[in-house]
Amino acid sequence: MISAFAIEKNFCFVVVLAGCGSKEAKPSSTTSEKSDEKERIKISIGMLKLTPSAPIFIAMEKGFFEEENIEIDPQWFDAAQPVSVATAGNKVDVGATGLSASIYNMAALGQKMYIVADKGMEKKDYPATVIMVQKGSSIKSIKDLKGKKIGITQTGGTYHYLLGRALELNGLSLEDVTVTPLGAIGATMETLKSKQVDATLLSEPNVTKAINDGYGEALTPLGDELDSQNAAIFLSPQFYEKKEDAVRFMKAYIKACRYYYDAALKLENGKQIKGENFDEVVNIIAEYTGQPAENIEGALPYMDRDGKLFKDDIQTQIDFYLKNKLIEKEIDSKEITDMKLWEEALKQLDKEEK
Incomplete structure (x- = not known):
């Protein structure tokens, strides 16, 4: 078995962004009147061109970020670990990628980042x-x-x-x-x-x-x-301190999660059924991932409708990796997870939609 030390050595590698800016966020044709009251901000997101990034793709295409007066700077990566390294190092504001032992080793070594929302789970009836x-x-x-x-x-x-x-x-x-x-x-x-x-x-x-x-x-x-939390949304240490900006980001993300869920993840007799916007969502994902739409249709992973993090599984993962000597130092999941920003965003969004 490869030791935790071997994994930790990877943190010394220089993070290389792959194909940055090859796909830009599109402005919304209709912007919320409330966006005029908010300062224009730019948020960089490190992610892979994979289906579990669907809510971000949707928020970019449907103008949900624009409604919060947010300009998105997508930074495309070829692998998951460099995303977490870039997020912890404040090279990007938001990281969207899979969870792994390397992330928990980074936290154990004192490199801060905050896991705040769901980006893909294992769930019964959803064969991810x-x-x-x-x-x-x-x-x-x-x-x-x-x-x-x-x-x-x-x-x-x-x-x-x-x-x-x-x-x-x-x-x-x-x-x-x-x-x-x-x-x-x-x-x-x-x-x-x-x-x-x-x-x-x-x-x-x-x-x-x-x-x-x-x-x-x-x-x-x-x-x-x-049930397992496979991937998540992370915030960099610097962006985490910008609470109002982070809440605005989370509102747009939650809105996109709902759009994705209602289009693709509702069940009938234990089977996923196509919602009203199914074809649109599949085509958006296909455009960003470069995959044929017919391949996307059978590959839509489960995500919580509100983007809620399965927080308990984070500690389960840490304990598993520690027991199997893939991380060397015990850490508490509370040190790297934070639900407060998500909770505030959910509260504001639900109030606005009433």
Whole structure:
């Protein structure tokens, strides 16, 4: 197993922004009258061109940020860890990315940032991440993974956490399997296809691709095993101190979460149904991610309708990583989470919409 020290060394790397400004926020055709009363501000957001950033894409396209008189400066990254490093270092105001051991190590080392809202969860009936096995495999349950070789992207990443927790909930541990970090999603797919691993973890649209290509079978959606906060919205130390600006950002974000949820995440008989604005939301995500709209339709992850953070899972993650020696120092999740800005934004937004 790779030590926490090896993960910590990555913090010394220079953060490189990838393709900054290649997609700009569009101004709203109709701006709230109240925006004239607010000082114009510019907020930089570090993120990846992935589906879980959907509420930010929606807020940019639908003018929800403009309604708060906010100009968005999108900063595009190619990987999750540099987003958190840039946010902690005040290189961007807001970070939107996945949760990992490296984030908690940064906090343990005294690098401040604040987790304030949801940006993607595992949830029952919403198959975001799936344990995949080879087609025709004898593995029929999580318990059958004992002694097997399982591919993940990186040590200390979201897939590592989800695998470990799912094993624990089924009476096993990471010690009962051979965990194989492969770096990239493409490598995990290729090693499953070539039968170099017995199982791997994938998210949509790659789950559907592996099945359609004839080499993979879904063992179980991890949302059926546990609820988990996979990704989150972070605020930099400097932006966190600008309370009024942060609340304005959060209001626009919550509004976009509601738009996304109502369009794509409502359930009927345990199945997601298409809302009134489904096609519009899919096309917005497709435009920003560069993925075909038909691939996006089956790959819409769960998010809380109000963007509420699943705060309890943050401490569960910290405890898991500490137990597995992926972080070296115990920290309290209260040191890096803050719900007050979200609560104030929700209060103001609900008052305005009455």
